[in-house]
Amino acid sequence: MAVKRSMSSGSITINDIAKMLGISKSTVSRALSEHSDVNAETRHKVLELARKLNYTPNALALNLKQQRTNTIGVLIPETVNRFFAKAIGGIQRVANLAGYNVMICQSDESFVTERSNLRSLLTAHVDGVLVSVSAETDRTDHFQILLDKNIPVVFFDRITEELNTSRVYTDNYEIAFEGTEHLISQGCQRIAIVAGPQNLYNSRYRLKGYMDALRKHNLPVKENYIVQSHFRGGTVEDYTRQLINLPQRPDAIFAINDFAAIEMMHVIKKNGLRIPQDIAILGFNNETICRFVEPALTSIDMSAYDMGSEAAALLLDQIKGNRDPQLRLIKSRLVIRESTHLKG
Amino acid sequence: MAVKRSMSSGSITINDIAKMLGISKSTVSRALSEHSDVNAETRHKVLELARKLNYTPNALALNLKQQRTNTIGVLIPETVNRFFAKAIGGIQRVANLAGYNVMICQSDESFVTERSNLRSLLTAHVDGVLVSVSAETDRTDHFQILLDKNIPVVFFDRITEELNTSRVYTDNYEIAFEGTEHLISQGCQRIAIVAGPQNLYNSRYRLKGYMDALRKHNLPVKENYIVQSHFRGGTVEDYTRQLINLPQRPDAIFAINDFAAIEMMHVIKKNGLRIPQDIAILGFNNETICRFVEPALTSIDMSAYDMGSEAAALLLDQIKGNRDPQLRLIKSRLVIRESTHLKG
């Protein structure tokens, strides 16, 4: 018997199988679904033929029927940001194991793009969304649309506390506190910090941790030791110069990330200062490269992969079971190397 | 009048609009489609109401009807590989502007995962696929399924020449030749290379360019100056030691990428050798960080973003117009810095 294919899609459908077997398509559907009651022999014939014809269910039909897509959306600032590149790894792993696809959008740190991405994900009918907000994002009403439509949202890393959603975050306050105390323990007294945009949860708490650590040790919190950065490149050299030219030059700088830290080290050395003797440097993210620059860079390890996989797991939980929002703290870890090593 | 919503999806459908206006859904569909003949007044009423109710067409229904998804699949080795992270940026930009979503899969450099990802993309009914093959991939029959189903495929960077598809690639041979000649011009005579897996197009041609440059200048091609690497971390220190402990120590190393190069520099300096005086180092990818390591790293700029956007553009061309496969060469560029600067 010649294999007759339905015209349009070029793929085998349950209709094809039904006709070839002289049964109804509902029976085929049941036989394929493995849990409905179907005569053993019929089932066998169906499965056999399906296998032979290499039948695969048309996901588009299922999507329409069930109004879901087995796809989760991921909305992040940038894939070139290594933290997020790693987080994607964790997300994909968890999602794929559960049979979900992943649709990634980048806001490029822009609020407008973030909102527009959200609309795209909505249009694509993703079953849930993982979000890390852009550097510009200072409100969260655009996420309300998702919640109104009962689409689960999980924030990770750059989270918001304004919405009642699951969140995966790190102990920004504590780790910034610890990092600052470490600098103090090395004898640093004039500690500067490059702080991210204060609309971001992470940046706020890190700054707070830094300030509280100074206060605890009776060190002054000085305005001109606090630099605002917006993650945009091209400004590191500027603010580094600015800092090292202060009348009271800082003896330590807590950088916003490792790449900025390494660029700062470069500028500092070019200006004839030594690291860590003149200025100690503390980074953020613990990139592999920290071990290979000179001096090796002290940094904070964020478990990006784990944050991604944990966030994905929480999201899938909610998609499936409709559980209540959960919070997950993934602890960061201070990794001490030469760039802050002054004592002991 | 109370807004009545269809029960299931919670969203407004053309049926809702039709009922509220007392017309048929086909008329609504036509009015919305902007090009069919519809009475001006009727159209106006439909558009008005659609706007008021915030109507958006259900993409899942369209997908089923048209058997397409306005989604392109992207199959790459790893997002943590910065080349691909950047390429994704270019891909997304072009795709989003054209109204397409992007579904990303990572092979993690595994052939098996690559093949399995391909099946996922097929199941998701993506309209086309962008591919950069894994380090393990040494055959291409798994891509044939896509071509059989008339799903356009565009290879970029890690391409294959075995299939009749569009390709976006760089001038691996020429740039490796140029890089090697540059090292020779600086007086290097014993040039080692860290070569990638030889099943990869890029690795093969780069090695060839390196060898031909040596031959052109009557320098011997020596087996033990050619290191095989598989992109896996944790081996850089090993092969670097191996190279610098050769009886005839190389006076230059052409590295496989910048991060490997920087790690090599670290190992070399730890062993008391100077760069570039004892050993010159040439990287690949021209990461931002090349400027900030010491000495600043000579590297090869690959225009990752452009390769991504060009590949996406070719793919969309084919999805829409069904044009013939095209080839696009994106030239790489040698960026000379201190790590190879010996003369002039």
Add this chain to the structure above:
DNA sequence: ATGAAAGCGCTAACAG
């Protein structure tokens, strides 16, 4: 210019 009806591929309620 508009409505009725069919169909994309699948599931599920209902009837037998």
Add this chain to the structure above:
DNA sequence: CTGTTAGCGCTTTCAT
């Protein structure tokens, strides 16, 4: 255990 029917939301003939 199985067939019939309806329906997910939309487009597109085919009538009128």
